[in-house]
Amino acid sequence: MLTIYGIPRSRAFRPLWTAHELGIPYTLHPVDMRAGQQKEPAYLAINPNGHVPAIKDGDLVMWESLAIDLYLAKKHGGPLAPKTVEEDGLMTMWSFWAVTEVESHALQILYHRALKPEAEREPQKADDAVEVLRKPTAILEGELKKRGGYLVGNRFTIADLNVASVYSYAKPAPELFTDAPTVLAWLDAALARPAAVEARNG
Numbered sequence: 001m002l003t004i005y006g007i008p009r010s011r012a013f014r015p016l017w018t019a020h021e022l023g024i025p026y027t028l029h030p031v032d033m034r035a036g037q038q039k040e041p042a043y044l045a046i047n048p049n050g051h052v053p054a055i056k057d058g059d060l061v062m063w064e065s066l067a068i069d070l071y072l073a074k075k076h077g078g079p080l081a082p083k084t085v086e087e088d089g090l091m092t093m094w095s096f097w098a099v100t101e102v103e104s105h106a107l108q109i110l111y112h113r114a115l116k117p118e119a120e121r122e123p124q125k126a127d128d129a130v131e132v133l134r135k136p137t138a139i140l141e142g143e144l145k146k147r148g149g150y151l152v153g154n155r156f157t158i159a160d161l162n163v164a165s166v167y168s169y170a171k172p173a174p175e176l177f178t179d180a181p182t183v184l185a186w187l188d189a190a191l192a193r194p195a196a197v198e199a200r201n202g
Contacts, residue, residue: 001025001026001027002019002024002025002026002027002055002056002057002072003026003027003028003029003055003056003057004016004019004026004027004028004029004053004055005029005031005043005046005047005052005053005054005055005056006028006029006030006031006052006053006054007030007031007032007033007052007202008199008200008201008202010033010052010053011051011052011053011065012031012052012053012065013165013199013200014053014065014066014068014069014161014162014165015053015055015065015068015069015072016028016199017161017165017195017196017199017200018068018069018072018073018080018158018161019072019199020194020195020196020198020199021080021161021193021195022072022073022076022078022080024072024076028202031043031052031053033052038050038051038052046061046063047061047063049063051063053065053068055068057075065165066095066096066098066099066162067095069095069158069161069162070091070092070095070158070162072158073091073157073158074088079155079156079157080156080157080158080161081157081158082152082153082157083153087152087153087157090151090152090159091151091152091157091158091159091162094151094152094159094162094163095158095159095162095163097136097163098162098163098166098167099166101136102133102136102163102166102167102170103166103169105129105132105133105170106129106133106166106167106168106169106170107169108125108126108128108129109126109129109130109133109169109170109172109173109176110169110170110172111125111126112125112126113126113172113173114172126172126173129170129173130170130173130175130176133170133173133176134176134179137176137177137179137180137183138179138180140163140167140180140183141179141180141181141182141183144182144183144186145182149182149186150186151163156190156193160186160190161190164186164187164190164191167183167187168187168191171187
């Protein structure tokens with residue numbers, strides 16, 4: 001049985017979404033970061049980094065949400081998974097790209113336009129993040145157009161799930177998508193998938 005550690009309003013949303021897409025039965029072990037549970041000894045024995053999510057799948061323990069998603073997709077197969085080694089490489093590439101080019105900036109948008117209390121927000125940080133993300137967003141716009149609306153293999157795959165889960169943090173910046181209508185339509189469609197809604201609602 002797969003155990004997923006975390007809560008839906010965290011990066012644990014990603015493996016939860018993947019599990020719902022793949023129809024994998026799982027147990028959710030809540031780890032509330034606001035209460036500091038990720039720093040408790042019992043959880044540090046699972047993920048010594050003190051972050052969520054982590055999973056336990058039989059004897060295998062893993063952390064890093066996008067790596068977990070790639071593992072689950074490849075283990076369980078289906079349309080989310082790579083069909084060839086070339087598709088595998090592209091799915092890994094896009095997942096790494098989302099982390100290196102997008103995530104930290106998208107989080108600044110989320111924090112300073114949505115999550116933080118109004119008095120603690122620094123609007124300039126969000127504005128600066130929008131400007132930085134214009135280039136990767138333009139790249140994504142071009143690639144989605146070139147690849148038929150999906151990132152790999154002309155179908156929704158774990159690459160789309162991983163990148164969309166990261167880009168969702170930038171939703172509070174609608175101006176980012178003004179010149180990227182393909183990205184916005186792709187992102188909205190991904191986040192509206194039944195599995196994503198189920199995962200988000202716990």
